[in-house]
Amino acid sequence: MALKPIILKGEQKRVLFLQVTEPIQIKGVAGSGKTTVALYRAKHLLDTRSNLFQEAKVAIFTYNKTLVKYINAITPHISGGYQADSEEIKPTKPKGINVFVTNFHKWAYHFIEQNGIPLSKVIGGKRISKTISGTSQSIIVATIKAKYSSQNVASKTVDFFLEEISWMKGKAFQSKEEYIDAKRVGRGTNDRVTKADKEIIWRIYSDYNNQLKVNDQADFDDYALLCLKIISSKPKFTKPFTHIIVDEAQDLSKAQILVISQLVSDETKSISIIADAAQRIYKSGFTWGEVGLNVRGGRTIEFKKNYRNTVQIVRAALSLLEKEDDKSDFTAVETARKGEKKPLVGYFHNWDQQCAYILKELKKLKVDDNINSTVILHRNRNGLNNIQGFLDANNFENQILLNSEDIDFGSDNIKICTLSSVKGLEFENVFIVDLNDDVIPYPAGFIDADDEFHISTERRLLYTSMTRARERLYLLSSGMPSRYLSEIDESLLEKIERSSLSKTDNKNDLPF
Numbered sequence: 001m002a003l004k005p006i007i008l009k010g011e012q013k014r015v016l017f018l019q020v021t022e023p024i025q026i027k028g029v030a031g032s033g034k035t036t037v038a039l040y041r042a043k044h045l046l047d048t049r050s051n052l053f054q055e056a057k058v059a060i061f062t063y064n065k066t067l068v069k070y071i072n073a074i075t076p077h078i079s080g081g082y083q084a085d086s087e088e089i090k091p092t093k094p095k096g097i098n099v100f101v102t103n104f105h106k107w108a109y110h111f112i113e114q115n116g117i118p119l120s121k122v123i124g125g126k127r128i129s130k131t132i133s134g135t136s137q138s139i140i141v142a143t144i145k146a147k148y149s150s151q152n153v154a155s156k157t158v159d160f161f162l163e164e165i166s167w168m169k170g171k172a173f174q175s176k177e178e179y180i181d182a183k184r185v186g187r188g189t190n191d192r193v194t195k196a197d198k199e200i201i202w203r204i205y206s207d208y209n210n211q212l213k214v215n216d217q218a219d220f221d222d223y224a225l226l227c228l229k230i231i232s233s234k235p236k237f238t239k240p241f242t243h244i245i246v247d248e249a250q251d252l253s254k255a256q257i258l259v260i261s262q263l264v265s266d267e268t269k270s271i272s273i274i275a276d277a278a279q280r281i282y283k284s285g286f287t288w289g290e291v292g293l294n295v296r297g298g299r300t301i302e303f304k305k306n307y308r309n310t311v312q313i314v315r316a317a318l319s320l321l322e323k324e325d326d327k328s329d330f331t332a333v334e335t336a337r338k339g340e341k342k343p344l345v346g347y348f349h350n351w352d353q354q355c356a357y358i359l360k361e362l363k364k365l366k367v368d369d370n371i372n373s374t375v376i377l378h379r380n381r382n383g384l385n386n387i388q389g390f391l392d393a394n395n396f397e398n399q400i401l402l403n404s405e406d407i408d409f410g411s412d413n414i415k416i417c418t419l420s421s422v423k424g425l426e427f428e429n430v431f432i433v434d435l436n437d438d439v440i441p442y443p444a445g446f447i448d449a450d451d452e453f454h455i456s457t458e459r460r461l462l463y464t465s466m467t468r469a470r471e472r473l474y475l476l477s478s479g480m481p482s483r484y485l486s487e488i489d490e491s492l493l494e495k496i497e498r499s500s501l502s503k504t505d506n507k508n509d510l511p512f
Contacts, residue, residue, distance in 0.1 A: 007089075008082060012037045015301055016044040017084045023271040025295035030317075030467035031308025034274045035071065035424060038245045039078050041272060043097045045243055047080040057240060058099045061107065061260055062247040066401050066417070067424040071101045071247075100241075104256050108223040115230045119218060132217045137162055144207045153197040154204075160447045165205055169221035170253030172228065176202045224255035231262050239265045248424060249275040257291045306467075308426050310339020312492070313473050317466040319489035324456060343466070343473035345488075346496035347481055351434075354478040355390050357496065358431060361474065362396060362414070365429060370471075373428040375401075375415040377465055379440045387416050387433065419465045430469035432462070436479040459484060 008016070015037050018024050028034040042058045060071055081091030113119055120127050132140075141161045148154040173179045180198045193201065212218060218226065231237050244264045249257065264271055273295060306314055314335045348354040358376070365371040376387050384400050391398040397413035401421055415427070419440075434440075441458035445451075462484050466473060475493070477485060 006033065006036060008037065008040055011301055011303055011305075012040075013082060015041050016082050018299070018301070020045060020049055020268070020270065022269050023273060023293045023295050023299060025273040025275065025300040026303060027275055027300055028303025029276060029306050030464065031306040031314075031426070032303035033307055034276070034303055035067075035247050036074065036078075037303075038247065038272050038274050039071070039075060039097060039099070040080075040082075042099060042243055042245060043078045043080045044082060045270070046097065047093045056242040058097065058243045058245070059241040059263070060099055060101045060245040060247060061104055061252075062101075062424070064248065064421060064423055065103050065106070066421045067247065068101050068103050068106075070425055071099075075099055075101070104252060104260070105220060105223055108227050108259070112223065112226050112230065117226060117230070121216075130217050132212065132215075132219050134162075136217075137219060140208060140211050141165070141204070144204050144211070147207075148200055148204065151197075151200045153193065153200050157447065159444070161201070161204060161208075163447060164201060165208060166219075166221050168205055169219075169225060170255050172225060172255040172258060179205075221253070221255075224253065224259050227259040228255065228262075231259070237262075239263055241265065242268050243270040243272070245272045245274065247274045249273045254290055257293075261291060261293060306335055307337065308470055309335070309467055310337050310341070310471065311335040312339045312342045313466065313469055316343045316473070316488055316492040317463050319492055320459060320466070320484060320487050321463050323459060323487045325452070339471070341472065342492060342494040343469075343475060344496055345475045345485060345493045346477070347485075348476065348478045351386070351478045354433060354476050357476070358390075358433070358474075359394055361431075362394075365472075370428065371414070372412045373470075374431075375417055375422065375425075375427040375429070375468070376431040376433060377417055377419055377422055377468075378432075378434055379419050379442060381418060383434055383439075384416050384418065391416070419461050422468050423464055426468050426470055428470050429472040429474075430465070431474040431476065432465055433476045433478070435462075435475055435477040435482045435485055437482050438480065440482050440484065459487070 012033060015024075015026060018041075026034050026038060038060075042060075046056050046058065062068060062071070076096045078097045079089075079091055079095045080093055081089045083090065109119055119131060120129050122128070138158050141158050145154045145158070145161060168179060171179075171182060173182070176199070179202055180195055212222075239262065241263050242265050244260060246252065246257070246260055252260075261271060271293065273293070309317070346354070346357055348357065362371060362374070365374065376391075378384055378387060381402070384402070388398055388400060391414060399408070399411070399413050399415055401415050401417040417425075419432070440462065441455055445454045445458065447454065462482075466475075475485060475488075
């Protein structure tokens with residue numbers, strides 16, 4: 001994928017000249033350049049506000065390790081010199097920006113350890129993590145809830161309690177009363193909980209935390225809480241950054257945002273929040289008022305124009321998003337790029353048929369010299385290995401985007417990625433494979449069969465993944481098609497017909 005510098009225009013340029021202190025919010029649609037523009041703002045502030053930003057340190061926090069690597073790759077291309085009152089660009093400093101980029105958990109891990117709370121221990125010469133695994137969490141919760149078997153709420157699944165515990169920690173509740181008073185939206189009809197239920201849930205939550213303490217362990221949601229505890233215990237805590245950019249802020253929890261807001265200097269209070277409610281892919285959720293950030297009025301700029309996707313891709317993705325019950329926080333989308341090709345949808349009986357089609361398309365892209373900047377996406381990590389095996393067998397150079405240290409965004413090999421890790425990235429050609437009913441919505445994420453919140457979160461995940469494609473988007477199933485394929489307006493898709501498959505692949509009828 002190409003790392004191209006851009007020239008800021010209109011609403012993008014206006015962000016540079018917003019007030020230099022206090023928080024601002026860039027609320028924009030997929031493909032509107034939110035992240036890149038935030039980097040230009042940081043560059044502009046560092047270049048022009050030397051009185052405020054002497055020995056400045058800029059930090060970018062995001063959820064995603066892959067996005068951290070991408071941001072690091074584009075920062076050398078960021079230039080300054082924009083003028084408020086003219087279109088002339090007059091750089092006064094070299095390109096590039098001295099910026100610290102991290103995902104929240106990586107930063108928090110080091111911060112906690114540096115402040116005397118070890119999150120690992122050495123046993124037999126090996127460093128062992130004290131962060132509890134998901135399997136161990138499940139075992140602890142199952143054991144604890146068995147003690148409350150006489151209570152109705154204890155009949156709920158272990159996954160229900162794990163998700164509730166994660167949400168409770170993300171909200172940074174200080175007391176049972178806070179939890180009981182809090183609203184929990186989006187639950188399925190079978191998962192409404194009463195005040196009496198919440199009393200029991202709080203006891204299970206307390207028992208779970210006590211067990212972690214006994215085991216000398218923490219879970220990932222504890223990281224933010226430990227950071228808050230450390231910061232509050234230091235009356236003279238030195239705030240390390242002068243300007244903070246929070247990318248994909250809608251996917252961080254309240255507790256994580258509370259930590260980040262404590263890290264910016266009191267002189268600037270300069271936090272740039274980048275968010276898009278339509279791309280929320282994690283079950284967190286909070287309001288800016290809850291974390292003490294005022295971004296109302298002139299402190300929020302909306303980016304409505306999608307510069308990435310063709311109009312055909314945008315329309316198909318938005319038709320999926322139309323099925324969302326609550327669209328009140330969504331930014332209206334305006335398309336900036338024309339395009340004749342509709343996204344392609346293919347319904348295949350099995351993995352081999354799906355792969356035969358992908359192989360044919362990859363060969364065609366290679367012949368047309370259009371294979372550069374191609375990604376194949378899957379809902380889960382196991383699927384990535386299957387895709388890599390298929391590409392290796394057919395002599396296509398490829399790379400799985402999991403270990404962020406090894407990613408080379410400048411290379412032309414085919415990238416392989418999960419739907420959640422591709423967030424914030426873009427490619428010319430995007431294949432989303434195994435769009436099957438037993439793959440997405442992710443089965444293990446259901447708390448009950450009518451879990452509206454999970455169905456909505458997975459729908460937004462697919463929408464976000466669809467909007468990674470600049471030119472060509474392929475939506476492929478290899479079994480019982482996902483419910484989401486039927487939610488996309490079929491008039492906005494082009495079906496892959498039998499004639500496009502080889503005779504060998506045609507021996508079984510396809511469900512057209």
